[in-house]
Amino acid sequence: MNDMVKNLIFWLVIAIASMSIFQSYHYSKIKNNQIDYSSFISDIKHNKINEVKINKKNIYVIKKDNNRYYTHIPMQDHKLLNNLLKKNIKVTGLVSKHKGIFTSIIISWFPMFVLVFFWFFFMRKIQINGGKGALSFGNSKAKEFSTNSIKITFNDVAGCDEAKEEVRELVDYLREPKRFQKLGGKIPKGILMIGPPGTGKTLLARAIAGEAKVPFFSISGSDFVEMFVGIGASRVRDMFAQSRKSAPCIIFIDEIDAVGRKRGSGLGGGHDEREQTLNQMLVEMDGFEENESIILIAATNRPDVLDPALLRPGRFDRQVFVGLPDIRGRKDILDLHMNKVPISKDVDSSILARSTPGFSGADLSNLVNEAALIAAKFNFNVISMLEFEKAKDKILMGSERKSMIMSNFQKESTAYHEAGHVIVGRIVPNHDPAHKVTIIPRGRALGVTFFLPKEDILSISKNKLESQISTLYGGRLAEEIIYGKEKVSTGSYNDIKVATELARNMITKWGFSDKLGPLLYADSDEEDFLSHNFSKNKKFSDNTAKIIDEEVKLLIQKNYNRARKILNDNLDILHSMKDALIKYETIDSKQIDDLMNRKEVRIPINRREKK
Structure with a gap:
């Protein structure tokens, strides 16, 4: 409070000094603009005046050159008005208002009173807000x-x-x-x-x-x-x-x-x-x-x-x-969030936990919320497994692009492409089982195949990595076998990109090349610009780089040929799965099992009644 009083006294002194300077300047300015009455009479005679304003004691003059001054009437001049009118000078009378001492004081000191009032108001506001006012930049925002x-x-x-x-x-x-x-x-x-x-x-x-x-x-x-x-x-x-x-x-x-x-x-x-x-x-x-x-x-x-x-x-x-949750942790998180919403009896949190590897706690919370929004959209009273599947597809792939019109050929080629992934993925060893495949456009993809791991993957064997490469090329090879090389589409761009990265990592990072051995040949992935490491030192010779390229190509070619053989041996399944995808657009693991066992495909459950 002492600081507040000191600040108040300081600003009062500043205000008084400012008012004194202002008034001194004002009076000196008025004094400089005052002339004697005889000069005023002389200006009248020489036609230098354009307009005058007269009150009881003073005459305010506007000359023809726009200069202004005022003069004081020394005594009553009865001829003044006639002289002004003869010279065609505009004459205006001013009402003289009597100002008392109290009024003059208020008018003179009013700006200072305003400053004092605002200062008290400002300081009080800061005190109420705990020092969080405009001048509290250095105070903590915690x-x-x-x-x-x-x-x-x-x-x-x-x-x-x-x-x-x-x-x-x-x-x-x-x-x-x-x-x-x-x-x-x-x-x-x-x-x-x-x-x-x-x-x-x-x-x-x-x-x-x-x-x-x-x-x-x-x-x-x-x-x-x-x-x-x-x-x-x-x-x-x-x-x-x-x-x-x-x-x-x-x-x-x-x-x-x-x-x-x-x-x-x-x-x-x-x-x-x-x-x-x-x-x-x-x-x-x-x-x-x-x-x-x-x-x-x-x-x-x-x-x-x-x-x-x-x-x-x-x-x-x-x-x-605090890492990403494992399969048990994902189940616990889902159970925690599901307790806050009405859930149908068919919902199995363990299946959802298995199908959401890499999901964080925030992702799983969003999954439950999206499922609730979908159920509310159709006016359902509870959330079923179907809503959770739709919510998961929306999060992973984006919303369905229902407005996209696909031609019959595009739809058929997409169905063959996805069927190729599924068939190769089911036959190669150590591959995750196919969970669902769809040809409904979502996001940037025209179709998607989901492979669902049985458990969280901590490390991957060479055998499993090669199976993944074969499966990635299954879609492109299915198009090539059915339509020929000339009609293969660009839809396999991402598959080729992922397969090439896997193969290169196997050779340069994970030591899966017999010719090069278990050595690290990869460059650093991190740009170290701010540490002034502007250049990257190559860790291997040009000859080694050539060998790396050859090994990557051999690895991809090996698995490419394996995928081609699998599809050629199972052409009947490829055609059947294409027909099922065109008919139902989405098939799940049970329908995939029917197709792989060359059985009649059961009708998928993709809708439910209101409860």
């Missing part, structure tokens, strides 16, 4: 959540059991710090959560605060950096000052890579604003001043760009990896 405002617990987090167990001891420490302190144990000062986007890093941090029942400060890494120099460092200081008042507490910084990147990596190596912010954060985390009972949790999906000083013990002591 949002504080009270102990009772966070309702999320570990029961609301699924799919990352190992990460939950690793951070559970933080909750125990915050609840019972003496149990750890009596043995001399110190809780980690900082925990860095690493993992792909959407895996639940932020949710896990909120669950820690919800379990521990302590204040929770949340901020994004980008909130520290502004265009003004020093603002980021000031916000870091203010954030830690606030958290010390609420200790024990948790500070959560999302996307810390926005402010924690390696120093000296900017162009020119300059000491920019972001580096000053990082330096202040390093000091606050582990400097001379202790931050007992303040736990800093940060999340990022780019740990490779963080500054090494940020990752050392004493700052971020522990790194917790």
Whole structure:
């Protein structure tokens, strides 16, 4: 409050001085424009005046050259009006208003009163908002959540059991710090959560605060950096000052890579604003001043760009990896979200978990939401397995392009193409079973074949990789066998691209070439521009590069020929599957089994009644 009074006195002095200067300038300007009455009479005689305005004491004059002045009437001049009219001078009378002393004071000091009023209003607003006004650039933007405002617990987090167990001891420490302190144990000062986007890093941090029942400060890494120099460092200081008042507490910084990147990596190596912010954060985390009972949790999906000083013990002591959920984790996440919506009895979360490898927690939440929207669109009361299949297809491939009109030949060639993938994929060894195939255009694809793995794949054998290459070429070969090489379409572009990448990786990265042996021949995949590594050193000779190309071509040709033989041996199945796809547009694993066993195809279930 003392600072506020000092500021008020300072601005009052400024206002008074400004008003004094203004009034002095105003009166001096008026004084400079005043002339004697005799000069005024002379101007009348010489026809220099265009217009006059007269009140009781003063005459305001506008000359023909547009100059202006005024003069004071020394005494009553009865001939003045006649003289003005004879010279054809425009005469205007002004009403003289009497102003009292009080009125004059108000008019003179009114601007200062306005300044004082707005100053009091401005200061009061800042005080009410807790210093978050227009001049509070250096104040922390961290949002504080009270102990009772966070309702999320570990029961609301699924799919990352190992990460939950690793951070559970933080909750125990915050609840019972003496149990750890009596043995001399110190809780980690900082925990860095690493993992792909959407895996639940932020949710896990909120669950820690919800379990521990302590204040929770949340901020994004980008909130520290502004265009003004020093603002980021000031916000870091203010954030830690606030958290010390609420200790024990948790500070959560999302996307810390926005402010924690390696120093000296900017162009020119300059000491920019972001580096000053990082330096202040390093000091606050582990400097001379202790931050007992303040736990800093940060999340990022780019740990490779963080500054090494940020990752050392004493700052971020522990790194917790929150990865993509496995098949059991995906089932738990789906069950968690399905409990919030009405589900039909035919829905099997284990089948959905198997068919969604690579889905994050956010993706699975979106899957349930999309299925609910599809069910609501058709006014169903519950969500069935069919809605989940449609939602999954929409997420993976895009919406159905119902407006696209395909000719009979395009539809037939697409059916042969997809049937070629399915047949080769079912016959080659160690390949994932075909789950569904469709010729309904979605996104950029005219048709898609889904292969559903029985379990999560952690590593792939050479035999399985070669089977994948054969299957990728199955679509192109089916078109070639039916229509000839001249009528093969460009629809196999992506298949060729993926098959070539697989073959090249097998030779250059995974050591599956007998001629070259188990050596790494691949160049670095990362562009290291900011580290000033502008050139890439080739790791092998030109002769070796030629051998690599030959080995890749031999590998692809081997599996290309295998796929051709499989399709030639099963032409009847290829024609039958083409007919089924044209008739039903989409067939599932049961219909595929019928076709591969040369049986009559059962009618697929692709609709349901309202319940």
